[in-house]
Amino acid sequence: MxxxxxxxxxxxxxxxxxxxxxxxxxxxxxxxxxxxxxERLIPIKSAHISGVSYKNVxxxxxxxxxxxxxxxxxxxxxxxxxxxxxxxxxVDIDETFHKKQMEIIEIYQKMGVMNSFTCTPYYFYxxxxxxxxxxxxxxxxxxxxxxxxxxxxxxxxxxxxxxxxIIGKTPDSGLHRDEGRKATVVVNVTEKLDYTRFAxxxxxxxxxxxxxxxxxxxxxxxxxxxxxxxxxxxSAVSSIPMFHVDGITKETSLVSDSPxxxxxxxxxxxxxxxKNSAQEEPELIAIGCPHLSSEELDYxxxxxxxxxxxxxxxxxxxxxxxxxxxxxxxxxIENFGGKVFSxxxxxxxxxxxxxxxxxxxxxxxxFYLPLKGYGNQKVAFMGILDLLKWVIG
Amino acid sequence: xxxxxxxPGRATSDVxxxxxxxxxxxxxxxxxxxxxxPCENTNIxxxxxxxxxxxGSTVGSYTFLELKSRNIAPTGLINEAAEQMVxxxxxxxEIPMVDxxxxxxxxxxxxxxxxxxxxxxxILNVKERRVATVYLMHDGNLLxxxxxxxxxxxxxxxxxxxxxxxxxxxxxxxxxxxxxxxxSIEDAxxxxxxxxxxxxxxxxxxxxxxxxxxxxxxxxxxxxENSEFYWIKPGDIQSYKTVPKFQETFLSLLGxxxx
Numbered sequence: 205m206x207x208x209x210x211x212x213x214x215x216x217x218x219x220x221x222x223x224x225x226x227x228x229x230x231x232x233x234x235x236x237x238x239x240x241x242x243e244r245l246i247p248i249k250s251a252h253i254s255g256v257s258y259k260n261v262x263x264x265x266x267x268x269x270x271x272x273x274x275x276x277x278x279x280x281x282x283x284x285x286x287x288x289x290x291x292x293x294x295v296d297i298d299e300t301f302h303k304k305q306m307e308i309i310e311i312y313q314k315m316g317v318m319n320s321f322t323c324t325p326y327y328f329y330x331x332x333x334x335x336x337x338x339x340x341x342x343x344x345x346x347x348x349x350x351x352x353x354x355x356x357x358x359x360x361x362x363x364x365x366x367x368x369x370i371i372g373k374t375p376d377s378g379l380h381r382d383e384g385r386k387a388t389v390v391v392n393v394t395e396k397l398d399y400t401r402f403a404x405x406x407x408x409x410x411x412x413x414x415x416x417x418x419x420x421x422x423x424x425x426x427x428x429x430x431x432x433x434x435x436x437x438x439s440a441v442s443s444i445p446m447f448h449v450d451g452i453t454k455e456t457s458l459v460s461d462s463p464x465x466x467x468x469x470x471x472x473x474x475x476x477x478x479k480n481s482a483q484e485e486p487e488l489i490a491i492g493c494p495h496l497s498s499e500e501l502d503y504x505x506x507x508x509x510x511x512x513x514x515x516x517x518x519x520x521x522x523x524x525x526x527x528x529x530x531x532x533x534x535x536x537i538e539n540f541g542g543k544v545f546s547x548x549x550x551x552x553x554x555x556x557x558x559x560x561x562x563x564x565x566x567x568x569x570x571f572y573l574p575l576k577g578y579g580n581q582k583v584a585f586m587g588i589l590d591l592l593k594w595v596i597g
Numbered sequence: 598x599x600x601x602x603x604x605p606g607r608a609t610s611d612v613x614x615x616x617x618x619x620x621x622x623x624x625x626x627x628x629x630x631x632x633x634x635p636c637e638n639t640n641i642x643x644x645x646x647x648x649x650x651x652x653g654s655t656v657g658s659y660t661f662l663e664l665k666s667r668n669i670a671p672t673g674l675i676n677e678a679a680e681q682m683v684x685x686x687x688x689x690x691e692i693p694m695v696d697x698x699x700x701x702x703x704x705x706x707x708x709x710x711x712x713x714x715x716x717x718x719x720i721l722n723v724k725e726r727r728v729a730t731v732y733l734m735h736d737g738n739l740l741x742x743x744x745x746x747x748x749x750x751x752x753x754x755x756x757x758x759x760x761x762x763x764x765x766x767x768x769x770x771x772x773x774x775x776x777x778x779x780x781s782i783e784d785a786x787x788x789x790x791x792x793x794x795x796x797x798x799x800x801x802x803x804x805x806x807x808x809x810x811x812x813x814x815x816x817x818x819x820x821x822e823n824s825e826f827y828w829i830k831p832g833d834i835q836s837y838k839t840v841p842k843f844q845e846t847f848l849s850l851l852g853x854x855x856x
Contacts, residue, residue, distance in 0.1 A: 235688055236681050239603060255656045260622060264666030265659040268689060283656075341655040361658040361682040363689055411618065414650070415680065442618070443652045443680040571653070575633060577626035 208237040208375070209244055217371065225274035229367035233375060236364055240377025246337055250330050251280040251369035253317060254341035255362025257552035258305040259286050266304065268363065269311045277372035280317045281325035283342050283362075284495070284521075285309065286553050288545045289321070294490075294519050295558040317369070321547040322523035324432070324495040326353065329525065334454060337380055339368030344436035344494045344568060350446035352431055354454045356380045359445045379445050386458045387419035387448050393468045394422050400587040402430045403567030404476040405468065406437025412466065415443045419459055424451035429500055436494050437567025480570045482582040485516065486563035489591050490550035492521030493566035498530045501544070505533035507592055513541025514597045516563070521549040542595070556580040563591050598702065598725065598795055598802065600675070602716035603684050606693035608673035609710040609721075613644045614703045620653025621660035621686060629669040645709045647675035647700055651683035658686035665690040673711045675718070687713075702797045720802060728805045729771035731758040732847050733785060735812050735828065739847075741837060742779065743825040750798055755837040759805075768806035776810070780826070781818035785810040791850045796841050807846045 210218060210230075218234065220227040233245060255261050261269070286305050287297055297305075313319070320329035323342050332338050332355035340346050340357040341364070349355045358378045360368065368374045378384040397405060409418065426449060438444055448456045491504070501522060520537060524546040527534055534544045550562065551572050562573055563584040573579035584591075615636035619625065624633050629642040636648075642664075651657060661683075664670035674687050679696035687694035693713025703709070708721040719725065733740040746752045760775035762768055769787055776782045791807040817826050829837075831851070834844050 232685065232688060235603075236684065239679070239681060239684055254654070255659055257656075260654070260656040261659050262627065262663035262666070264662035264664075264690075267666065268659075268662055343653060343655050346655070359655065359680060359682065361655045361685040363658050364681060364685050365655070410652070414618065414652075415678070440620070440653050443650065443682070571620075572623045575623040577628070577630070577632055578623040 208234060208242055210234070214245060223274065225272050226370055228272060229274070229370040232364060232367045233371060233373065237375030237377060240358065240375050242375035242377035244376050245371070245373035246376045246380065247372060248278055248339045248368055248374050249336045250278055250332060250338045251276065251365050252283070252325050252330060252340040252342055252345060253280060253312070253362055253365045253369065254283040256283045256308060256312070256321070257286040258301055258308060259552060259554055261308055266308060269308065272363070272366055272370070273311055273314060274370045275316050276369040278369060279330060280369040281320040281322070281330035282312055282317050283323055284321050284548045284552050286548060288547045291545065293543065294545050294548065294550070294553050295555055297554060297557065301554065320523065322495050323549070324497070324523060327497055327526055328523065337374065339365050339374040341365035343439035344432070346445055347439045347447065348432055348435040350379055350385070351435065351448065351453055352428060359443060382458060385446060385455060386417065386460045388416045388460045388463050389413055389418045390463050390465045391418045391420045391468060392422055392465065393420060395470045395473070396425065397423060397430065397473070398587065399430050399433045400477070400565045401473050402426070403433040403437040403565065403570070404473045406434045407441055407480065407567045407571065408468065408472050408476045409466070410438050410441030410444065413442055413444055417444060417446050417448070419448040419450060419456060419463070421450040423449055426452055429497060432494055433567060437571070440568040440571040477585060480583065480585040482561070482584055484561055484582060484584070485594065486561045486584050487516050488559045488561070489516050489518045489563045489595055490521070490569065491519070491565060491588065491591065493549050493551055493564065493569040495549065496520060496522040496526065498526055501526070501530040501533040501537070504588070505536040508540040508542065508596065509536050511540055511596055513595045515594050518542035518595050519550065520544045522546055551579070563594060565591055598698065598718045598804065600695040600698040600716040600718055602695055602712065602714045603679055604674070604687035604692060604694035605714040606691060607712050608645055608693050610643060610645045610672040610708065612675070612703050612707050612709040613639055613641055613646050614700050614705070615639070615646065615648040616700055617648060618650055618652040619648050621651065621657030621683065622654035624653070625660050627663060629664055641671045642669040644671050645673040645675060645711060646671040647698070647703060649700065650676045650678045651680045655682050657682050658689060661686035661690040661692060665692065673713065675711065699795055702795045702802060704797065723800055723802050725802045725804055727762040728759060728803045729762055729768040729775065730756070730805050730807050731772040731776060731785070732807065732809045732850065733758055733776065733782070733812055734788070734809060735815050738828040739831045739834065740780070740817065741827045741829055742819070742823040745822055745824045748822060750801070751840045755839045756843060762806070768808065772808055772810060779820055779822055782812050782814065784814065785812040789850055791846065794842055794846055807850055809850055
């Protein structure tokens with residue numbers, strides 16, 4: 205007997221009456237619904253799709269996207285790709301990469317997906333509200349919107365978010381229910397953390413927590429961008445879909461009956477940073493993983509205003525819209541000698557076409573960039589002020 | 598052995614066991630190698646890949662599709678606890694997948710046969726034997742037995758009352774029979790029967806059903822299978838050299854008795 209009950213209309217899609225792509229889509233949702241022990245599918249307000257860069261999707265992925273090509277039925281934003289479409293860069297790419305990448309973009313455009321090309325769609329293109337059921341991919345965005353906004357999404361993969369976007373529904377399981385949003389571990393951090401140390405906290409905690417939702421105590425003064433850094437790092441090295449922060453996030457009452465406790469010491473964070481940092485001079489300083497907000501661009505502009513860049517290249521990554529909203533800061537940064545790219549980032553572009561040593565304040569990039577056959581970088585992981593010392597004479 | 602079937606299909610291949618979480622994006626290369634952790638530089642092409650579970654990028658599903666399109670994919674995937682990015686990758690790439698399987702049942706060099714629909718997994722040339730293990734309680738105390746030096750498995754180690762489940766027997770019946778044979782105790786009543794756990798011992802895989810039983814008598818008369826017995830406070834269990842997974846299984850049984 206089927207545990208997950210489909211409506212009559214859903215059954216028709218399941219049997220292929222609406223075509224092959226919706227059939228594949230609902231069958232994938234059905235399987236994932238069984239995995240999550242859902243009893244039904246529920247409507248979603250939006251979707252966000254990952255799996256855009258040719259570097260990640262590959263030839264097998266293109267064939268799959270062609271099979272799935274179908275109009276989406278809810279507002280759907282899209283992750284970054286392998287280069288900046290309008291301005292080029294951050295590195296030169298070969299013709300095949302360009303051609304294949306544009307082929308992927310065209311498929312998504314035919315599906316009616318937004319040209320957002322960002323991992324932070326919650327800043328502009330696709331802003332969920334508290335309690336919204338949504339179906340999002342992109343690990344850093346999932347954990348951010350669950351935790352900071354209180355929207356509800358499971359850790360969807362690129363293909364499952366696309367399936368949900370087509371059907372307009374998702375299995376009613378996991379993070380869509382209060383029970384699945386409960387913290388099972390209390391994490392005490394007494395030291396006041398900044399952006400980079402929050403990223404380091406994520407790298408430190410992820411493998412320990414595996415998939416358990418934590419509630420973090422002792423960080424009542426923290427800002428959204430710092431929790432964005434935590435979101436990206438934590439979800440890169442684990443499958444954690446959400447966290448709570450005592451005094452900050454909105455669902456801190458959701459805690460299991462007898463949570464475990466982890467105390468994080470200053471030395472844990474220090475060691476995580478030093479372990480992940482090759483202390484050679486980088487060839488490139490890359491900031492913006494996840495994509496920068498206007499506030500962050502303005503902050504960097506203030507630090508470099510009126511100065512002239514020396515040493516390594518300085519690349520910043522954000523979305524088209526945030527870049528358009530922060531034109532003045534972008535101009536200051538470009539006058540300094542830095543570059544601001546949209547549509548792409550240091551992780552999903554083929555950075556190793558040109559660089560082999562990169563400095564960053566991103567915990568997520570610090571995880572992916574050194575991997576052999578993927579990023580191939582020696583990484584210097586440090587705070588933004590330390591990074592900028594390389595380029596401010 | 599039974600796990601949970603997640604992606605249909607069958608596979609029979611050598612198993613690669615990676616005791617780590619894996620982000621298929623980045624931690625599995627496009628030429629079919631694991632690129633970090635304990636399995637770094639291990640080729641997974643044509644193998645059943647067993648690992649703890651997925652992590653990281655939600656684009657990881659595409660890695661399996663890419664490996665499949667190049668004919669260098671693993672033939673099957675086994676997880677301890679699956680999450681949906683890897684499951685999605687398995688489904689769209691038509692790679693059989695099963696989870697809820699402990700990694701420590703596999704040894705280096707094992708060849709595994711798996712069915713992604715039913716969740717059935719067997720290890721070739723390994724005999725699966727069903728066992729019942731009784732944690733016998735009396736007046737708040739737990740009975741421990743020291744296995745005789747002549748026992749073929751785990752000689753001299755500490756265990757509960759334990760024996761093979763015979764054809765047609767339920768685990769509870771086995772428990773009662775063994776209790777009579779090993780300890781001459783007749784009156785025990787089951788309090789809690791746990792889920793099957795798996796213990797690998799060379800060419801044997803024991804599928805053990807653990808259970809707590811309660812007796813009104815502390816009088817124990819041993820047969821030749823055990824050399825000594827002790828009634829202990831459950832909290833003291835850690836100071837005994839017990840057979841594999843004996844202590845954690847007891848703790849999880851106790852946890853379940855509360856619900």
